[in-house]
Amino acid sequence: MTMWEEKSLIDFDVEPAWTTMWDQGEVLILHVSAEGRVALAARPGDAGMGLALRSSFGVIHDPDRHFFVGCVEGVMVFAEMGEFTGQVDLRRALLEIGGEEVQVAFRSVSLVKFHATHTYCPQCGRMTRPADLGRARYCPRCEVELFPRTDPAVIVAITDDLDRLLLGHHDGWEDTRYSVFAGFVEAGESLEQTVRREVKEEVGIAVADIRYAGSQPWPMPRSLMVGFTARVASGDLRVDGHEITSARWFDRDQLRAGVAAGQVVLPLEASIAHRLIMGWLNRAV
Numbered sequence: 703m704t705m706w707e708e709k710s711l712i713d714f715d716v717e718p719a720w721t722t723m724w725d726q727g728e729v730l731i732l733h734v735s736a737e738g739r740v741a742l743a744a745r746p747g748d749a750g751m752g753l754a755l756r757s758s759f760g761v762i763h764d765p766d767r768h769f770f771v772g773c774v775e776g777v778m779v780f781a782e783m784g785e786f787t788g789q790v791d792l793r794r795a796l797l798e799i800g801g802e803e804v805q806v807a808f809r810s811v812s813l814v815k816f817h818a819t820h821t822y823c824p825q826c827g828r829m830t831r832p833a834d835l836g837r838a839r840y841c842p843r844c845e846v847e848l849f850p851r852t853d854p855a856v857i858v859a860i861t862d863d864l865d866r867l868l869l870g871h872h873d874g875w876e877d878t879r880y881s882v883f884a885g886f887v888e889a890g891e892s893l894e895q896t897v898r899r900e901v902k903e904e905v906g907i908a909v910a911d912i913r914y915a916g917s918q919p920w921p922m923p924r925s926l927m928v929g930f931t932a933r934v935a936s937g938d939l940r941v942d943g944h945e946i947t948s949a950r951w952f953d954r955d956q957l958r959a960g961v962a963a964g965q966v967v968l969p970l971e972a973s974i975a976h977r978l979i980m981g982w983l984n985r986a987v
Contacts, residue, residue, distance in 0.1 A: 711802035712772035727759025736818035739789035751798040769836025781810035816850040857884035859978040906940030918974040
């Protein structure tokens with residue numbers, strides 16, 4: 703049982719008549735840079751900003767630049783790799799978009815970054831080409847398909863016997879930003895082993911009662927974030943001073959007050975880190 707069930711809003715089945723639909727302008731295109739910036743545009747009626755999806759009408763399909771993202775409410779969506787006006791960093795875009803737009807942006811950025819960085823085969827060095835409408839690349843010499851790489855990482859919300867939440871501050875963040883703890887899975891590790899190792903390394907404590915809470919793709923650069931909750935088992939709080947420069951225990955009143963006063967800035971609402979924190983704050987964990 704997870705903290706939340708995130709419904710997939712994207713269907714990955716390709717419409718058989720997609721080429722005709724493309725020519726008729728029934729396909730939508732999102733401009734994405736090789737660095738992962740996405741195009742935003744104002745929504746009608748002064749409703750804020752959203753993804754700048756445009757019609758495929760008049761656009762010549764190029765398999766080297768157009769990659770199939772999926773179908774959203776029956777409409778095929780492609781990502782177009784290139785530099786265009788109106789593109790912003792994905793983190794900036796997440797402040798504006800929500801729902802299916804987040805899923806479209808995540809998948810689009812993941813695909814474009816994959817194609818931008820995997821033009822050569824890692825086995826023989828020969829140039830590869832897009833395959834399966836951009837969902838893979840193909841090496842003609844090795845005769846193998848290459849698929850987008852995903853790096854698993856854990857992220858964990860830690861509580862103590864008083865049901866306080868431990869939040870840490872990363873060296874590269876602004877002074878008021880705090881979040882739960884995360885780290886990449888090492889070769890040969892289980893997810894639970896990674897949770898124990900990362901927490902011990904970053905804040906010096908041992909944890910127990912590790913429970914799965916949910917997951918989220920995070921294409922910055924290419925991660926799958928696997929969320930957990932855990933409780934302190936032993937040890938004294940001691941930050942590593944390298945990645946984590948400070949850590950604090952919060953009860954619910956303290957965290958609400960800190961956020962309201964601007965003394966604590968939480969992660970982006972679109973992130974699994976934010977969901978873990980709000981799950982604890984709303985007693986959903």
